[in-house]
Amino acid sequence: RGQETGTVSGEVRDGTGASTSDAEIHVFDSEERPHSQTTSDKDGKFKLKLAPGEYYYIITSEGRAPFPAKGDRFTDASKITVKAGNKGPYVRIRLPKAGYARMQIRDDSGRPLPAKVTFVGKYDVSAKCKGCTGDCVAICDPRNYLFELAIGEHRFPTDLNWHEGKGGEFIQKIFYAAGDGVVEGAIRPGVYDVYVSRGIEYDIDVKRGVKIEPGSAVQIFGQIQRVVDTTNYISADLHIHSGNSLDASLDLDGRVISGASEGLEIAVATDHNFVTDYAPAISRNGLGDWMS
Numbered sequence: 269r270g271q272e273t274g275t276v277s278g279e280v281r282d283g284t285g286a287s288t289s290d291a292e293i294h295v296f297d298s299e300e301r302p303h304s305q306t307t308s309d310k311d312g313k314f315k316l317k318l319a320p321g322e323y324y325y326i327i328t329s330e331g332r333a334p335f336p337a338k339g340d341r342f343t344d345a346s347k348i349t350v351k352a353g354n355k356g357p358y359v360r361i362r363l364p365k366a367g368y369a370r371m372q373i374r375d376d377s378g379r380p381l382p383a384k385v386t387f388v389g390k391y392d393v394s395a396k397c398k399g400c401t402g403d404c405v406a407i408c409d410p411r412n413y414l415f416e417l418a419i420g421e422h423r424f425p426t427d428l429n430w431h432e433g434k435g436g437e438f439i440q441k442i443f444y445a446a447g448d449g450v451v452e453g454a455i456r457p458g459v460y461d462v463y464v465s466r467g468i469e470y471d472i473d474v475k476r477g478v479k480i481e482p483g484s485a486v487q488i489f490g491q492i493q494r495v496v497d498t499t500n501y502i503s504a505d506l507h508i509h510s511g512n513s514l515d516a517s518l519d520l521d522g523r524v525i526s527g528a529s530e531g532l533e534i535a536v537a538t539d540h541n542f543v544t545d546y547a548p549a550i551s552r553n554g555l556g557d558w559m560s
Contacts, residue, residue: 272352277315278359280308280327283483287312288363291329294419298322300342302418323348325359328419331366331454332482365483370452373445373464376493380449382528382558383470383492386442387460387478391426392435400433408433437461444522444529447554457482464490467503467531471495504534512539520549528559535559 280288293314295304298321306316324346327335336346348359373383397408406412408430415421429436440460445451457480464473473490480486509516510523516539518526524546527535537544550559 271319273317273319274350274352275315275317275355276323276348276350276357276359277313278357278361280312280314280329280361280363282363283365288329291327291363292420293361294326294328295348296324296326296342298324300324318348318350320350320352323350325361326419327361327363328421329363329366331368331456332364333456334416334419334421335361335363365457366454367457367480367482368452368485369443369455369480369488370485371443371445371450371464371488371490373449373451373490373492375470376491380447381445381466381492382447382525382555383445383449383464383466383490384442384526384529385445385451385488385490386463386465387440387455388437388463389440389458389460390435391430391438393430393433397430398433404433405431410438414438444525446525447528447556447558452485455480462488462490464488464492466492466529469494469496469498469503469531502533503531504536505532506534506536507538508535509539510537510544512537512542512544514540520544520546521553524549524555524559525553528553528555533559 280291282288289308289310289312291308293306297303303323304316304318306314308314324342325348326341348357371385373381375381391414393408394413397404400407410426410430411417415424424438424440426438427436441455443451443453459477459479462475462478470492473492475488478486511517511519524535535546537546550556
């Protein structure tokens with residue numbers, strides 16, 4: 269467009285000094301409006317071109333809350349000043365440490381099995397919501413305080429207590445273990461009830477008050493057993509889309525692992541304009557004994 273720009277580059281690291289890959293750098297203009305966005309590379313580095321002016325950043329990254337926190341945003345601490353033709357500034361961003369969990373799931377005989385692990389947290393509504401009368405949905409809606417869709421956070425499903433101006437529970441994250449019964453990953457620090465499940469045929473193992481600390485890893489061992497006899501029955505889904513379809517985003521590995529974790533035994537791919545074969549994904553994730 270013929271407009272002069274300046275280059276902004278930098279790095280994103282956590283509290284230990286380790287580089288943070290796949291962090292989303294959201295850039296806002298001087299009037300606090302969304303302006304641009306980029307993602308850090310495998311070394312935590314990023315670069316983007318902006319028109320001359322003043323900007324602010326907000327970072328979202330797996331396993332931690334958005335940074336800076338709401339009350340600390342749009343201050344000099346997160347300000348970027350860009351000049352035309354300038355090759356600076358170089359921005360060094362240090363994020364709070366992420367939480368981490370590693371889960372091992374077995375049945376009552378000690379056999380590893382694919383399973384679903386759900387982290388459930390508790391939320392409280394704002395003071396404005398508690399004192400609201402009449403139509404309070406806009407004030408009490410969890411998107412106002414529990415998650416931020418505007419900066420790309422996923423919706424955290426909640427119960428409906430907030431409709432009555434009360435606190436309740438929400439799902440922070442769901443993990444799916446493959447055939448080896450092991451799954452690990454980053455999760456936002458906090459206190460959670462952890463539910464280990466595998467569809468309707470198995471019972472549920474609940475771990476109450478699991479505390480995820482910043483910068484540390486929690487080991488969770490879950491054991492569930494089959495409690496419903498499904499002899500002569502098959503669990504099947506005859507219409508499944510994956511990332512091969514325009515209307516789905518889950519890749520083939522994620523699709524078969526999540527299906528097996530819910531007790532699915534027959535998975536039939538019906539992607540749009542694409543012939544999908546789940547067999548390689550089933551094999552490489554150790555699910556051959558559970559799904560076809």
